[in-house]
Amino acid sequence: MIVKTLLRLAAMLLVLAALPAGAAVNVFASVPEWAALAREIGGDKVNVFAATSALQDPHRIEARPSLIARARSSQLVVATGADLEIGWLPVVLRESGNAAIQPGKPGYFEAAAQVRMLEVPARLDRADGDVHASGNPHIQTDPRNILKVAEALAGRLAQLDGANAVAYQAGLANFAERWKAAMARWEQSAAPLRGAPVWVQHRSFAYMADWLGLKELGALEPKPGVEPGSTQLAGLLERQKVTPGRMILRPAYARATASDWFGERAHIPVVVLPFTVGGSPESGDLFALFDDTLRRLLAGLK
Amino acid sequence: MTLLRPGALCLALAAAFPSVASAASDVELKQLRDQLRELKESYQQRIDALERRLAATEQRAAGAATAAAEAGVAAGSAAQSVARVEARSAELQAAAANAGGSRPQAGESAFNPAVSLIIDSKFTRFQRDPSTYRIDGFIPSGGEVGPPRKGFSLGESELAFSANVDHLFRANARFALAEDDGQGVVEVEEVNVETLGLPGGLKVKGGRFLSGVGYLNQQHPHEWDFSDAPLAYKAFFGYRLQNDGVQVRWVAPTDLFLEFGAEMAAGEKYPGAERNRNGAGLWTAFAHLGGDIGASSAWQVGLSHVGAQPRERTFEDNAVTNAFSGRSQTWIADFVYKWAPDGNSRDRYLKIQGEYIQRRETGMLTYDVDNLSGASAASASRLRQSGSYLQAVYQFMPRWRVGVRGDWLDSGSVNLGSLSGTELPILAGYNPTRHTAMVDWSPSEFSRLRLQLARDKSRDGEADNQVWLQYIMSLGAHGAHKF
Numbered sequence: 001m002i003v004k005t006l007l008r009l010a011a012m013l014l015v016l017a018a019l020p021a022g023a024a025v026n027v028f029a030s031v032p033e034w035a036a037l038a039r040e041i042g043g044d045k046v047n048v049f050a051a052t053s054a055l056q057d058p059h060r061i062e063a064r065p066s067l068i069a070r071a072r073s074s075q076l077v078v079a080t081g082a083d084l085e086i087g088w089l090p091v092v093l094r095e096s097g098n099a100a101i102q103p104g105k106p107g108y109f110e111a112a113a114q115v116r117m118l119e120v121p122a123r124l125d126r127a128d129g130d131v132h133a134s135g136n137p138h139i140q141t142d143p144r145n146i147l148k149v150a151e152a153l154a155g156r157l158a159q160l161d162g163a164n165a166v167a168y169q170a171g172l173a174n175f176a177e178r179w180k181a182a183m184a185r186w187e188q189s190a191a192p193l194r195g196a197p198v199w200v201q202h203r204s205f206a207y208m209a210d211w212l213g214l215k216e217l218g219a220l221e222p223k224p225g226v227e228p229g230s231t232q233l234a235g236l237l238e239r240q241k242v243t244p245g246r247m248i249l250r251p252a253y254a255r256a257t258a259s260d261w262f263g264e265r266a267h268i269p270v271v272v273l274p275f276t277v278g279g280s281p282e283s284g285d286l287f288a289l290f291d292d293t294l295r296r297l298l299a300g301l302k
Numbered sequence: 303m304t305l306l307r308p309g310a311l312c313l314a315l316a317a318a319f320p321s322v323a324s325a326a327s328d329v330e331l332k333q334l335r336d337q338l339r340e341l342k343e344s345y346q347q348r349i350d351a352l353e354r355r356l357a358a359t360e361q362r363a364a365g366a367a368t369a370a371a372e373a374g375v376a377a378g379s380a381a382q383s384v385a386r387v388e389a390r391s392a393e394l395q396a397a398a399a400n401a402g403g404s405r406p407q408a409g410e411s412a413f414n415p416a417v418s419l420i421i422d423s424k425f426t427r428f429q430r431d432p433s434t435y436r437i438d439g440f441i442p443s444g445g446e447v448g449p450p451r452k453g454f455s456l457g458e459s460e461l462a463f464s465a466n467v468d469h470l471f472r473a474n475a476r477f478a479l480a481e482d483d484g485q486g487v488v489e490v491e492e493v494n495v496e497t498l499g500l501p502g503g504l505k506v507k508g509g510r511f512l513s514g515v516g517y518l519n520q521q522h523p524h525e526w527d528f529s530d531a532p533l534a535y536k537a538f539f540g541y542r543l544q545n546d547g548v549q550v551r552w553v554a555p556t557d558l559f560l561e562f563g564a565e566m567a568a569g570e571k572y573p574g575a576e577r578n579r580n581g582a583g584l585w586t587a588f589a590h591l592g593g594d595i596g597a598s599s600a601w602q603v604g605l606s607h608v609g610a611q612p613r614e615r616t617f618e619d620n621a622v623t624n625a626f627s628g629r630s631q632t633w634i635a636d637f638v639y640k641w642a643p644d645g646n647s648r649d650r651y652l653k654i655q656g657e658y659i660q661r662r663e664t665g666m667l668t669y670d671v672d673n674l675s676g677a678s679a680a681s682a683s684r685l686r687q688s689g690s691y692l693q694a695v696y697q698f699m700p701r702w703r704v705g706v707r708g709d710w711l712d713s714g715s716v717n718l719g720s721l722s723g724t725e726l727p728i729l730a731g732y733n734p735t736r737h738t739a740m741v742d743w744s745p746s747e748f749s750r751l752r753l754q755l756a757r758d759k760s761r762d763g764e765a766d767n768q769v770w771l772q773y774i775m776s777l778g779a780h781g782a783h784k785f
Contacts, residue, residue: 053597055644062640062647063785064600065559065592072503073555087747091782094472097503097553104469126748226746227700255649255700 025161028074028101030085031058032277033140034111034149036286038078041154041171045164049074051092054279057253058084059130059225063091071096074107076160078153081110082117084137106159112137114152115145118206129223140276142207143183143290150175178287186290187212193297197243199236199268201250201259204275208293217245220258228258240266247300251275271300415465415473416779420524422457424450427769430761437537438762439713439732440687441626442617443572445540449530449758449768456481457772460491460522464781470499476522491522491544503553513543514551514563515588515606516657517636525783527653527695529754529770533709533736534659534689538632540572543608547582559592559602573608573630573661575615584610588634592785601639602785608632614671619728622674626683628665634658638785649700656692661685667718669725681719685729688712693738701744709736734760748776 024047029035035050042048049070052061058080061067071077071092079085093102100107117135124133139145154172158165194213201220209216218239222232248270250259256270263270273293274283280296283289428449435448450457458478466472476492494509512520518535519542531541547567554560569584570576577583586609592602610630616623635658642651667683693707711734723730736759742752754770 053645055597056646057648060646060648062600063782064594064640065590065602065785066557066594066600068553068561069557069559069593072553073557087782089782091784095553095784097500097505097551099499099501102498126746130746253646253648 025076025157025164026070026074028071028077030077030079030089031140033146033286033289034078034080034153036277036289037146037150037153038076038157040175040286041150041168042157043167043171045161045167045171046157054274054276054283055253059087061085061088063088063095067092068095071101072098074098074101076107076109076156077101078109078111080112080137080139082112082134082137082139083132084112106156109153109156111145111149111153112139114148115139118210119203129221130225132224136203136206138204138275139207141205141293142211143179143186144211145207146286147176147179147183150179182287182290186294189298190294192301196247196301197245199240199245199248199262201248201254204251204254205249205273212297217243220248220262227255233258233262236262237265240268244268247271247297249273249297252279269300271296273297413465415463416781418460418462418776418778418780420460420462420522421773421775421777422459422524423773424455424457424529425771426450426452426455428452428766429768430764430766435760436728437533437711437734437760438728439711439730439734440537440728441685442619442728443537443540444617445536445542445572447531447536447541458489458523460524462492462781466498467495470497471495472498503555505551507549507551508547510544510546511549513545513565513567513586513608514549515543515565515586515604515608516634516659517602517604517638517655518657519543520784524774524776527693527703527705528707528738528740529752529772532657532689532691532693532707533711533734533760534657534691537687537689537711537734538573538659538661543586544571545584545586546570547584557593559590561590563588569610569612572615573612573632573663574610575612575626577613583612584608597645598643599639599641600645600785602637604634604636606634606636608634612665616671619726622670623672624726625668625671626663626665627668628663630661630663632659632661640785647697649697651697653695654693656690658688658690660688667721667726669721677725679721679725681721683719683721684717685714687714687716703742703744705738705740705742707736707738707740709734709738711735730762732762734762736760748780750774 024045025042027035027038027042027046027048029038029048029050031052032050032054035048038046038048051067051070052058067088077093079089093108099105102108112134117139119136120134121128121131124131139149150172154168157168161168190212195215197215197217198209199217199220203219203221203224205214206216208214218236220228220233220236222228245266245268247268248259248263250256250270250272252272252275259270272280273296274280274289277283277285277289279289280292282292426449432449432451436442437447458480460476460478462474462476464472464474473495474492478489478491480487480489490510492509492511494507494511496507497505500506514520518526518532519539535541545565545567547565549563549565551561551563554562563586565586566582567584567586568574568577569582574584586607588604588606590602590604592600594600608631611628612630613627614625615627616625636656638653638655640647640651640653643649663685665683666680668678668680670678689709689711691707691709693705695703695705697703713729713731713733716729716731718726718729736756738754738756740752740754742750744750750773752770752772752774754768754772756768756770758766758768760766
């Protein structure tokens with residue numbers, strides 16, 4: 001009786017295990033921007049799961065059971081890397097028991113490895129806050145980086161799923177063409193932003209500032225990942241008098257208190273940027289993300 | 303700039319040893335140019351600048367070979383300055399490598415394991431003497447269940463190492479460094495190796511590890527939300543079940559998290575007992591199920607079983623040594639629920655967890671094995687006991703959390719057969735309880751300061767009001783925590 005039940009259970013589990021094979025490539029994206037990018041390139045050849053949403057602080061995600069379950073049946077993990085996900089992704093990958101997606105395997109892809117990193121710290125000390133040894137990990141705020149990652153990701157998808165390699169290359173070509181056209185449009189419309197002095201809540205927009213030529217005066221956070229206190233903000237207000245910033249940039253997931261306090265006293269607008277796909281109602285995909293970001297930045301300039 | 307000086311010094315060098323100098327600088331400069339060419343790709347701008355400067359240096363050196371017969375005497379320092387140009391070029395190369403992204407460091411230390419050190423100190427105030435701590439109604443579990451000493455105490459420091467061994471194995475080691483009566487003590491908390499490459503979602507772990515049963519059992523003390531373990535864990539596992547053996551886990555390929563595991567272990571610690579036999583003395587099996595509810599909530603439930611067959615498991619009670627031999631079966635049901643607005647736990651979150659543990663032991667209980675009392679006796683006995691805890695922790699603003707916990711133990715039905723309760727006073731029916739409240743402050747993910755207040759009624763008729771002040775600091779690599 002018991003043996004029979006066990007056999008039945010084993011058979012059921014085998015059927016479950018066999019299910020995902022043959023279907024589209026299961027992609028586990030650590031953050032929404034890479035989920036959106038995988039959809040752009042892979043189309044119906046991929047089945048994409050975004051582990052986090054734009055309203056979550058990507059540094060502080062928990063290794064939830066649902067993430068482990070999704071990682072278990074994934075063929076490709078697309079992570080940002082540069083230690084952005086260090087607080088949760090290593091546990092998810094290890095606990096999943098999925099050998100194909102471990103770092104070093106073709107099933108593990110890091111976006112940050114494809115681009116030139118900014119703000120690589122000259123010294124590593126936790127007294128400097130939440131520093132990332134390999135540089136600022138928020139690379140998705142520069143569309144040029146997105147294109148570089150897209151190229152590498154298409155190659156990786158073709159490697160994993162050779163049968164659909166042509167489809168991935170076509171997906172990339174189609175995306176790259178539309179993306180380059182969009183970039184030209186964005187750069188043109190962003191001309192007034194060049195040299196505009198801004199404050200940032202967290203050093204989330206280094207790559208965007210590099211792309212658009214924004215002048216970052218400093219961060220409200222005294223150290224990366226540390227909430228600003230009143231003395232810190234008062235000090236920044238003094239600096240604002242000498243070198244006035246035009247606006248404060250805050251990612252959608254961050255707490256409003258400090259930037260609102262500062263904006264009110266400095267009489268400058270707080271511009272809440274979507275930061276990633278889904279960070280605002282208007283940023284449904286990658287194109288909309290930059291459309292909306294630029295619209296908000298230009299509105300902040302007025 | 304420094305590069306003007308090399309020019310002048312090369313001039314001097316050329317003046318002193320015209321032929322040698324020009325030969326030397328030709329070779330050096332050729333090497334430099336080669337290096338620079340390699341650098342070009344990643345560091346174009348600075349390379350251009352350097353090349354222009356080097357071209358100027360070259361010209362001067364060449365000119366010097368023919369024209370500067372009357373120039374200075376410092377040939378030795380000229381060679382140094384050429385070396386300095388080289389060093390500067392190497393610096394630039396290093397900077398370029400750095401700017402190129404996360405190129406790992408080279409050398410022997412590149413493969414060092416991740417090392418972390420966790421220091422944990424307490425300052426306590428107790429009404430009762432911690433050295434006489436006991437949980438009435440339950441057979442003592444022999445572990446480190448008592449509170450720390452009164453006043454200042456240096457708790458255990460955890461030193462942990464972990465790294466991938468090769469493409470198949472990952473190894474973890476964790477040692478607790480403590481002091482006992484002025485003697486340094488090193489305890490091996492965990493030393494194990496786990497597989498990385500098994501197919502089909504299987505994982506095997508071998509060595510000493512914290513058992514996968516229950517929810518709290520796998521968490522290290524620095525991850526606990528309170529300064530001490532729940533009473534139920536103290537009573538049934540000597541605060542946690544640590545196995546020397548093998549563990550197999552399997553995660554089902556389903557969207558709902560479903561995990562099964564089983565362990566086979568030596569079982570030399572409570573609820574097992576020291577044994578000198580082949581094979582295993584303790585088995586466990588567990589299953590966990592978990593998922594999300596919308597974007598804001600996540601949950602996990604589990605059911606676990608621990609089976610052991612202790613032989614001559616001794617314990618002290620009322621100054622004599624008693625022993626139990628038989629079967630010990632423990633069931634654990636656990637749940638955890640976490641809520642954070644939109645799943646963003648940075649600002650606010652709520653965590654509720656609880657576990658229920660029930661144990662049945664049947665076998666032979668021997669009173670006074672050494673026959674000190676002259677009334678040594680043995681009887682078939684049967685114990686069915688249970689315990690639980692429920693706790694909630696709420697982060698109400700970044701860095702600040704408050705928590706409450708309730709602990710309940712039920713000494714349940716104890717049938718001692720022909721033995722009488724006066725011989726085993728610790729097994730007299732009593733239901734210990736404890737109520738705990740805490741507030742903690744974590745300036746970063748790596749530090750935590752905590753104040754905890756508790757009213758502990760582990761001892762029959764002796765309530766203990768406790769105050770704990772604790773800090774926990776994590777140094778070095780700090781691995782991600784489990785859910």
